[in-house]
Amino acid sequence: MSKVELYAAIRRDHRAGMKMRELERKYNVSWRTVKKAVDSVWPKPRKKLPPRPTALDPYKPVIDEMLRTDLDAPRKQRHTITRIFHRLVQEHGADVSYQMVRRYVSGRKPEILAASGKAPVEAFVPQTHLPGHEAEVDFGDVTVRLAGELVTCYLFSLRLSYSGKAVHRVFASCGQEAFFEGHVHALRTLGGVPRSKIRYDNLKSAVAQVLGLNRARVETDRWIAFRSHFNIESFYCRPGIEGAHEKGGVEGMIGYFRRNHFTPVPEVDSLAELNEMVDQWDLHDGHRRIGSRPRTVDEYFAVEQPLLMPLPQEPFETGRLFTPRVDRYSQIAVRTNRYSVPTRLIDKRVRVVLHASHLVVYDRNVEVARHERLIAKGSCRLDLDHYLEALIRKPGAFPGATALEQARSAGKFTPVHDAWWAQARKVHGERDGTRALIEVLLLNRHLAHEHVVAGLATALRAGALTADAVALEARKAAQAEDEPTVGASAPAIPGTPATVTSLHEWRLAHLPPDTRPLPSVTPYDQLLRRRRTSGSDHHEGEAQ
Incomplete structure (x- = not known):
């Protein structure tokens, strides 16, 4: 029993008439302990020992x-x-x-x-937030293992002040594109816009200049247009650490989200995969209670959601526009990174729309390239398909091409490609074998990648080292996938060599039946008789 319980028991027995000696024997304690219990309900705290001397x-x-x-x-x-x-x-x-x-x-x-006296205790005044009126926005950095590499990404968070409902999104950067796209995703998920204001830091995506210590700010033009489009009223916190408590809800939300969902560090292949997980985590967090609140976040949000202002019908272009010139390496420079475009656009200007996670390249309003946005600075992302027209004229540049190495790393250039290429070079020679492979790679523009790989594997087993054979087998793989029960070929017997139908035989087999009569040469025989007759008359004239 605890010391308090011991004192209570001793006092109870003492009031019942037990003597001090009897209490000592019953509870197996000293006389001093019995005396202290009789004199006081609470045990006296033990005296602290003086601190021991240390080397410090x-x-x-x-x-x-x-x-x-x-x-x-x-x-x-x-x-x-x-x-x-x-x-x-x-x-x-x-x-x-x-x-x-x-x-x-x-x-x-x-x-x-x-x-x-330099750290006075600041008084905080409790606040009441009306449903549907206020929200808070902030970014927080998170560490992610992306495609096997440990990188730092940025977690966008928009939190409604009344219900605590929050929407999150992970981006490669915290620039203006991510700032806008995070708002669009969050407001669409919530189904409306807060009526009163949204609290922000003085981040560069929105604020061009802070005017003194008051609330006056010079905002960027694109942010003003974005706010006007969604009818957002902005409220900027005080600069520095002094203003962090003015949006403490979203500050705490980012910390909670990072501790509970990003620990341990998530491992994903792409940001799209990670954001699908983030959407599920947001749904899960809607079932929790914040602090001592009697209801869940989703229950409070059910009250708040109908009070939000409706979203505008027209979309807002969140991407940033650039017009770079394509260099002789068929690359464009966007921010601090380089991306490839088709070689036919060399020395031309193209239009680039930079989004938070990807960028799209247009040539006269026609999309010509699309890349995932690079995270590290000074990097390049090259698409092997963009260089095929140049490589088919310069096959010697293919083995050392940077785009080829990136395609290998991304899994687009598989070991099946390498094996087929090696056999083609043995049969056709280095130049023609490489050209045959490039012709195979051009098939990816019309056929799915997995079908081309299947066609390569079948052609390799049969020793058919031409692009026509691979194309035929790739189309057969696509047809078998689209029509698995119609015309399906019998399963291959292990140990049986693969056979590849020639393109000429395949075309003949798919022609409609020819019902025309067989051609006759009878009319031409008349010409032969006439030629013989005229020939004999000619000889008779010479004889005369």
């Missing part, structure tokens, strides 16, 4: 002086715990551990700050 004691005044000096130092030039530890060791020869310094500084630093 002689250096505590030195640490205090460093912390006091930091009170007037610039914020970014103050002592860290590591710097204090290094100074103690290097300047004072202290034989102490980093953990000893860290424990002392973590307890002493708030005391020195409070004693200086």
Whole structure:
């Protein structure tokens, strides 16, 4: 039993008439314990032992002086715990551990700050948010293992202040494109726009200039147009850490979302796959209760959703427009990265619409290329298909092409391609074998990738090393997939060599039956008789 329960039992028996000696024997305690229990309901707290001396004691005044000096130092030039530890060791020869310094500084630093009077306790006033009136927006960085590589992405969050309903989206950057696309996705998911205001940081996507310490801001033109389109009223928090509490709901939401859904670090092949997971996590979080609220987030949102303003009917172009010129490597520069386009566009200007996760290239309003947006700076993304017309004229450049290596890394150029290519070079030679492979790669413009790979595998087993044979087998694979029960071929017997129908035989087999009569040469025989007659008359004339 606890000490409080022991005291209560002793006091109860003492009131019943038991003597001190009897209480000692019954509860197996000393006379002093019985006396204390009779005198007081609460046990007296045990006295704290004096702190034991440590190796850090002689250096505590030195640490205090460093912390006091930091009170007037610039914020970014103050002592860290590591710097204090290094100074103690290097300047004072202290034989102490980093953990000893860290424990002392973590307890002493708030005391020195409070004693200086420079950290007054700020009063916070509780706020009541009306349903459908307010929201908060912020970005938070998250770490993701994307296609096997550990990268930093950005989590957009829009949270309704009344219900706590939040919508999230992960982007490769936190630029204006991501800022706009995050709003569009969130407002469509919520089904409306807050009536009063949305709180923001002073992020560059929206604010071009902060005018003093008041709420006045110079906004960017595209953000003004975006706000006008969706009828959003913006509210900007105070700059720096002082304004973080003004949108504490979304700050806490990002932390909660990161701890509960991004721990451990998610492993995905693309951001599209990750955002599908994020949508499911948002649905799941709608069933939770925030703090001591009696109802769930979704139950409060059911009250708030009908009170939101309706969305506009017309779409808003969230992408950023660029008009770069295509260089001689058939590449365009967008921001800090390079992307490939078809070689026919070299030395021409194209129109690029840059979105948060991808970019689209247009030539006179016709889409000519589409790339996933690169995350790292100074990178390039090349599509092998864009270079095929040039490579078929220069097959010697194919083996070392950067686009080929990227296609291998992306899984678009498979080991089946390599095996077929090797056999084609053995049979046709280096130049013609490579050209045959490039002709096969051109089939991807009309046939699905998996069908072309299936055609390559069948042609390789049969030793058919021409693009026509691969095309035929790829179309047969596509036809078998579209019509699995009609005209399906019998399953292949293990050990039986594969056979490939020639393109000429395949065309003849698919022609309609010929019902015309067989041709006759009888009319031509008349010409032969006439020729013989005229020939004999000619000889008779010579004889005369």
